[in-house]
Amino acid sequence: MRPGSRSLAIQCLTLIGWLQTLCLPRENIMSNGVGTLSLQKKVSATLFAVMAAFGLLTYLILNAVVTPAFDNLENNAAQTDLIRAQRAIQADLEKLKSNTGDWSPWDDAHAYARGENPAFISINADIPTLINLDLNLMLFYALDGKRLWGQLVHNGEGADLASLGALEEGSPLTERLTAHSSIESVKAGLLLTDLGPLMICSMPILKTGEVGPIAGTIIMARFLDDARVSRLSEQTEVDFTAYLIADAKADTARPLKALTDGDGNHIYHETTNTEIMSYGLLNDVFGEPFIVLQAKTPKEISALGGHTVKGTLLFLVLAGLLIAVVAWVFLRREIVLPLEGLASHIVGIRRSGDLSQRLNETRSDEIGALANEFDKMTREVHKARQLLLDQSFKAGKADTAAEVLHNIRNTMTPLINSIERLSKSFTVTSGLRIKDATEQLADPACPVDRKGKLLQYIDASFDHIESVGTDATGDLEIASKQARQVEGILAGQEKHANVEPVFEVLDLDEVVDEAAHVLPESESAELQVSIEAEVGQHRVRAHRVGLLQVMGNLILNAYESIQRSQSDSGEIRVVASSETVDEQPMVRLTVRDTGCGFDDNIRQKIFQRGYTSKQGHMTGLGLHWCANALAGMGGRIQAESTGFGHGAEFHVLLPSARGG
């Protein structure tokens, strides 16, 4: 991995670590039940982590695949550059060989070498000819190795051959160069001289048509000087330099060592920030390493690769960010917010216990289905709870009533028996004929012995009456005891009458609707009573069965009041409104009728126990009970009427269930 990518990876890991530290304490809080890591934060954190991982992965892949490919391409280009430089010199040498090859098989030259054409030089070889042929040196040798003629051109002028410091007549080097064993022999290559490296070509002098015998040797050469190197560099468009091994400098020592160590590599590269240095060797005419060729290739390809990687990364990161933002917005709008709404709805229901709340979700997807199913479930649970409350209330009442009746009846059996015995005893005493006996006794004509028996009868009768009286006292005591027992049973019930009823949140429209069932269905054709309820969405916290009974009572009272008003039609209106009483939100429920109404005198007594405005059987428990029941629910009731014949209004105030 490159240093740059490593630091970026470290940055990414640091960022992920930071994210974790950001998230973890919140999860700890959640485990304590104090706070929660919301879905939205989880989604955001996940998207961010995915984005970071995506960016890192992209960067790593680009670095592992794309960047090396560019580097490889660049190394290949550098190698090609060096080879092109080598070939350029080689091509120059080939041109020299071609020039030499033009002159060597020539009858005139052949004759000159054999000493038969002394004018050859003056006719064909002079300095302008050399310059024209782009040569710096031309030499003719006889077969015996004797130099016949030679000309050196240096810096565009003729120069002394001795200044070369090489190719002296009779030197071993010269002998090696001029010795040609066959007519095809060619010796070409580089040679070191005092004036610089020389490209040199030696060929045997033949007759025209390349036929022998060999008459001598012709040598042509040109300097591989800086000007030639730069010209070749221009031609090849490769920036290269030739360094003589002989005067190797410090900066070529390392490549030279690498190239001459003989590990088979013919090319050595060195890389700087801006360019690749490729090094290769050029041998001299005898095959010995002679020149180090250095080609410089600017690192344009890897720079392009770097730009490509950066551009791609930038594009991918931006695309990823865009996708993440879109995904975040979508998830938030379509999933997170609806789920949060659902969750807060459920929490709201749990906290308030108000099962009448609904989500009423209109979406048709899975969340919509979930919300609708939840609504259905709460509706069913709500119904079941109401049913259960009603049933338990009724069952409780029924059980209590049955138990009380059983006890009272059992107690009353001996009581009735005592009374029957009393009745029977007195029936017996009423059959006594004391009156007849006293009348006969008063009759002077009554015989004495009969009088005695009559007295006995009267005496026995009084004894019997006394005995019956004693028994009756006992029976009455028993009856009295049993009566007290009945009273005790009833007193025992009274303490259960104050059992706390279950309070719940009630929709008034449902309560009023249900309570209105107390009205007789199309009672008669002559009395038309319409009931109209406008209670809106008001909700109260109350005991359901109790409130149902109160409302049923008020609606029935209103109906009966209309009946008593002798009118053939009437109207009952039930309306609701919100108000604040003693800083507490309340709901005012008004039952208004067009019945017979009442005066102020009645209004003051209307909620008293035992009061009734109805004729006959009613006990007046209704409104008294209603007032008590409402007080038990934290509410109250008021009655209003502007007088007889003007209808009446009953106001029920109950605590509002607004705000859970």
Next chain:
Amino acid sequence: MLIADDDEHVLECYREAFEESEPTDYVKAINALAAELFDPETDLEEAPKFEVVACNQGDDAITLATEAADKGKPFDVVILDVRMPPGIDGVEAGSRIRKLDPDVQIVFVTGFSDVPRDELARRVPPPMKLHYFNKPLSFLQLAKDVANMVNGL
């Protein structure tokens, strides 16, 4: 007559209503003198009397009914309270007694109306020999009705 009721006071009332009681001396003397001094039409009407066997559990009632049947002297009338905790209820006892004796008149007395009459009729047939009285009882009335059903035999 077999009577089963878990309330001892109520059993006492049954005994008083149905058992023959020895008249007091005053009553005997008065009756004797009245018969001698006045017309015979003054005789006081008396309710019919029974030989009463009482118990306060359903199981005891079944045992007593079984014993009586074994002796060849079955009860004419069985009066059963419906609820007699902690043992079996009157309906169950009546059902078993009915199996022992198809002819006996069975009277159910209860302060509870929790066992529907059609269920009673189904468990203790036939309807002609099944009677119901609700508490609180008028023993005089009960005595008259029981006398009528026995006489109707």
